Amino acid sequence: MAQHRIALTEPLPAELAGELAQRIYFLSESIVDFTLPGGDGELTEVVLRTDGPGSPGDAADLAAKVNRMADEEVRPQRAGPPKIVWTSPHSGEVHDVAGELLGSGELVHMGPGQFALGPAVTALMEYFDRRLTGMVAAEFGARQYRYPTLIATETMRRCGYFSSFPHFLMLVTRLHADADNYRGFLADVEASDGGLPGLLDYCGDTSHCLPPTMCYHTYRHLQDQPLPSPGLVITARGKSFRHESRYWRSLERLWDFTIREIVFLGGREEVLDQRRRMLELTTAFAAELGLGGHCEVGNDPFFGSVESPQRAWSQRLLELKYELRLPIGPEKTLAAASFNFHDDFFGRSFGIRPHDGGPGPVITGCAGIGLERFTYAFLCRHGADPAGWPQDVRIETDPRARLG
Template identity: 25%
Template sequence: MEKDKVRIEVECKFLMSKEIEDLKNFLEKIVEKANNEVFVRGVPEIYLKDAAKIVDWNVEDKNLILKIISGTYARAPSAILRFKKLLAEELGLKFKVGVRGLETQKIRFKIPVEKISNEILSKIKNLTYVENVYYEENNIIVDLKPVEEAELKKNVPDRVFAVVRDILREKKEAEVSPAPPLIVVRQSEPKKIKFKDDPVKVALELGWIKEFPGRGQWTYTTPYVKLLETIENILLEEVIHKLGFQPFMLPKLIPLEIMQKMPGYLEEIPEGMYYVCPPPRDPEAFTEFKEVVRVTKTVPKDILKNVVKEPEYVLSPAQCEPFWYFFSHEVLRVEDLPFKLYDRSGWTYRWEGGGVEGLARLQEFRRIELVYVGTPEQVVEIRDSIVDKVVDVVDRILELEWRVVAATPFYMKGGEIGDVSDSKNVAAFDVEIYLPYRGEKGKAEWLEIAGCFIHKEKFVKNFSIHEAKNRPIWTGCTGLGTSRWVTAFLATHGFNPKNWPSMVKEKFGSYTLPRTLLWPKKFEE
């Protein structure tokens, strides 16, 4: 195996049902069969040098101990299970000897790297399955903790290897690659600035919203809700219905096994979701909790934590998860496509942590989610038509200052944007709005109000969606963050309906706001 290539080493022990000292000659034939047939089956000739190979073995009592090496093709950890199957078949058939178990004594990755920082070594060392990591002779050496057979079946060593490679790749890209430039595909003419205040401050004073104890949450009162409904109805009329989308209502409590199929979420941003722990069905489990609440008039969170079950769900962070599960393992026909569906039935939840900002970045917010399934050409055409319709609404009806930016989804790590003149090269178009209160246009962060995506085959593969004749089908989705649309509108036009664009003013109508002796702080003129 070449010195400048990745090397994977495995040492493992097979626990047999009987002593096998007298079977060494037969075991040697099994090892040869594994090396010459089983481990190289399906491996292209150019990769044979990288395939797994048993380089040493010996017998100790009832145990068979192996050392396997490989490159990155047909890797050594995967070879363990393939050899176990072969061993059980050969010894069981001829000698009635079974394989009672296996132990991994060593799994080591040796990856060529010119130089490495202590920060990167520490980051790799902190991975759950990593026991030790060090740098030696232009190689980073990563030793894994012992893994069980069940973890081998789940390809845990391969997944750890992929994470290590990602960390090293990120480090390399950070050294040689500048931040990607903002690619503005098109942009509106400058709009007249009517309002410069932070809308959250004015909304609180006028009583359009009221504080709620939850971080990144508000109680929205009548005028805010009427404006939200007005904008949502405009989007329904001008975008969704005109493009032929049909309504669905989807669950917002998402099982973790479904979330696991969503690209990037649990692997990349698990810190950005709310996790739900269901209670046990036994009322007696809450006896102590109820007594403490009754006596102390406090909520004993430590007791509650010990009563509830482990997390089984997340509150929907994407809104489209049930759409893809709906099509999972179904067989579609190109002749019946495209499917164009939308959901506007509830809230979306994301844990923003320190990123919460007024009305612009919330942890509980409204969205209209559009999804589309079709041929590659259909999906690209649908996504682009959504962008066009959204821009028309933003420009002609809402009179906001906008731009369309070519972007890369978070789950496409290191993804590059191709030639933007050909739309199929662009995974995402974001529609962004300038907010005057954030400062100068050239320096201020614009607010994304719509993310319009094509996934290609990513979701089709993850959710096992099939076409009857194996013809290619793609998926895509668009999130219209209507809470952000309201923020962008108020930041541009202010809170006096007299100053609003005509269609919004007409649909908004009048309202009555309940008042108390102390709230709201200001009365609208």
């Protein structure tokens, strides 16, 4: 392992340390760890640790990548505290329970960014989803759909995902359909004693991806047609996938996770009001569960473009995104839900038209609740032992509690 001390071309304000930190691992597969030494309110260098012995050429390449990213994507960011739109009335001791969950078998590490959930955690997550689904059915008359896991690459392109979040993209491929290709593949597998060397040499299809969120399926579902009613609310639950590189950690940041999504389609004021109401319902539910935290104006983690800082600033300025942040430890929160307004972007991109045949695309918004994250925040507040959970939650998640 090699260590590289990389001087920044110009100091960065300490307030931008988080923006820098969330991009480091995406600069090179060789980076295995990093620190951001700071002092006097600013950052002047980045310390990277990489696989292998390292070389002057490696150091120069890494320095160029770090400084280009810092100069183009981080330095132009406008630092400052986020606007808070809701604060929980609750506070209390919160501690990270990942170790306890792993020790009890309620959390099983299956690979980078992948965990299996045990019976108690699964029951808890299912309870939260039932409550959320009931809310959106009662409040909005939401229609519930179950979408495929795979999503077309063309759909992702129309959503603008490639130009916004290339670092999260997870493609699906398959062996090219050709008899000679299959024979060559089988011969290589046999020769390598069951290994998979050069696997991608036999693959040639990238027509599908793993979905990074559920709402993209809804836009594809409704593309090139008018809405079936003046306004429409659709909800879906499904597995979502984002390549979080080395940032994965327990249930707070996964490569493979579950989202309960609610999509609002219709007129501008209607969609904005529905987004506001969904935020109110979700924060009230968090407060009912005794969770601390707050809801703040946020932005998406745009990456890889000189336009990223301006796009992030526009989101915050126009309050296009709110994030519900729940505590999982002292001075540490995670975004467990987001509430988004897209204006006419997806309506235009997918040709979704008003019900009455009027001109112009429909307006859309959505809310997404990360079920593993929401569940994890609850466990960090109330503990890994169901005996410490609120009684109504225990009754709904443990059949034995109903008999007690």
